[in-house]
Amino acid sequence: MSIPLCTPHFDGRESQYVLDCIETGWVSTVGTYVSRFEKAICEYTGANHAVAVNSGSTALHMALIAGGVESGDEVIVPSMTFIATANAVRYADAQPIFADCDDNFALDVVRVTTFLNAQDIRKDGIWNRETGRRIKAVIPVHLYGYTVDMGDLVSFCRKHQILIVEDATESLGTFYQDAAGKRHHTGIQGDLGCFSFNGNKIITTGGGGMVVTGNTAYAETLRHITTQAKIDPIFYVHDQVGYNNRLTNLQAALGLAQLEQIETFILKKTQHFNYYRELLEENITYEIRDYPEDLRSNKWFFSLRLNATPALESRDKLIQRFLNEKIQVRPVWRPLHLQEPYRKNQVLDVSTTEKLWNSTINLPCSVDLTRTEIDRVVEVLNT
Numbered sequence: 122m123s124i125p126l127c128t129p130h131f132d133g134r135e136s137q138y139v140l141d142c143i144e145t146g147w148v149s150t151v152g153t154y155v156s157r158f159e160k161a162i163c164e165y166t167g168a169n170h171a172v173a174v175n176s177g178s179t180a181l182h183m184a185l186i187a188g189g190v191e192s193g194d195e196v197i198v199p200s201m202t203f204i205a206t207a208n209a210v211r212y213a214d215a216q217p218i219f220a221d222c223d224d225n226f227a228l229d230v231v232r233v234t235t236f237l238n239a240q241d242i243r244k245d246g247i248w249n250r251e252t253g254r255r256i257k258a259v260i261p262v263h264l265y266g267y268t269v270d271m272g273d274l275v276s277f278c279r280k281h282q283i284l285i286v287e288d289a290t291e292s293l294g295t296f297y298q299d300a301a302g303k304r305h306h307t308g309i310q311g312d313l314g315c316f317s318f319n320g321n322k323i324i325t326t327g328g329g330g331m332v333v334t335g336n337t338a339y340a341e342t343l344r345h346i347t348t349q350a351k352i353d354p355i356f357y358v359h360d361q362v363g364y365n366n367r368l369t370n371l372q373a374a375l376g377l378a379q380l381e382q383i384e385t386f387i388l389k390k391t392q393h394f395n396y397y398r399e400l401l402e403e404n405i406t407y408e409i410r411d412y413p414e415d416l417r418s419n420k421w422f423f424s425l426r427l428n429a430t431p432a433l434e435s436r437d438k439l440i441q442r443f444l445n446e447k448i449q450v451r452p453v454w455r456p457l458h459l460q461e462p463y464r465k466n467q468v469l470d471v472s473t474t475e476k477l478w479n480s481t482i483n484l485p486c487s488v489d490l491t492r493t494e495i496d497r498v499v500e501v502l503n504t
């Protein structure tokens with residue numbers, strides 16, 4: 122039996138909606154499914170505006186540009202994330218500064234604000250004392266179904282005119298409570314939030330993304346720059362260098378049908394998660410990391426922590442054991458400060474990031490995973 126890490130699941134109106142696009146001829150970046158999908162994302166997340174784009178990476182890039190990140194700026198990014206987060210900063214010709222995460226893979230807000238407080242604080246923003254560059258933005262990433270505590274970060278950044286672009290690409294379906302007990306979806310407390318609908322995400326459009334924002338001017342800029350900055354649709358007049366970055370109607374049709382099923386997907390993933398935890402309850406070497414109680418996580422990925430004095434070798438041996446048994450697992454994201462394109466970038470203390478990288482792997486977590494498959498994963502784990 123081979124068990125993949127995370128596969129898409131199509132069990133709703135996907136074919137019906139996609140066929141409708143083909144039969145009506147509306148297959149490209151304009152069409153009712155694009156607007157319906159955007160509206161449905163707004164309703165689900167509570168966002169005011171949503172702009173559909175062709176990937177999560179594009180969403181991050183466009184959000185940074187719309188939010189005013191310029192050439193030579195710096196942006197704080199967690200080292201523990203997929204490389205797309207930092208690459209988006211480079212697409213905007215800015216530079217990432219790498220920060221640590223906490224035990225739940227969430228940006229360490231205390232360390233970030235401590236670092237920022239020690240920089241050159243001016244009336245109109247914060248400048249890095251080491252590089253002399255403006256620190257324009259922070260990208261908190263809601264990783265693996267966990268969330269960054271946004272309250273303190275939002276108040277600090279508002280006070281110092283630092284833009285917040287939330288990388289919520291992995292967290293559609295994740296709701297958390299603020300200090301006052303109010304429920305929020307991820308991605309909507311910052312200035313702009315980004316989602317991904319890549320093949321392994323909780324819902325997929327094949328490839329795709331969405332930027333959400335409460336700011337009407339940002340939303341207008343996003344619509345403008347993602348459609349080649351066209352100001353006249355007949356004479357094709359353009360007022361700046363734009364991009365061809367919108368989602369197609371075909372992809373949006375798929376996305377809408379998937380979004381209709383998201384709660385069922387999360388329910389099934391929660392059942393798998395609980396079953397893994399039940400099987401590993403007594404195990405002192407391995408632990409399926411739980412989620413904070415006030416979090417309604419989408420349980421996108423399951424993280425297995427190696428508790429026994431984690432060493433890189435034992436993690437890699439464990440991965441190899443799974444791969445030999447045709448069970449697809451992988452370590453958590455390789456920290457970005459260790460990746461070739463970012464070796465020279467500024468790095469804050471990232472000790473928790475390095476600890477997690479050495480001691481955590483992701484286990485199979487597809488929506489249609491069976492109990493027999495979970496039994497098999499745990500059997501291999503215990504051999």
Ligand SMILES: Cc1ncc(COP(=O)(O)O)c(C=O)c1O
Pocket residue numbers: 176177178179202203205206262288290291317318319328329330
């Ligand atoms: C944390 C994170 N950021 C950004 C992305 C980029 O999304 P996409 O693959 O849709 O470009 C992904 C997903 O792949 C991701 O996991």
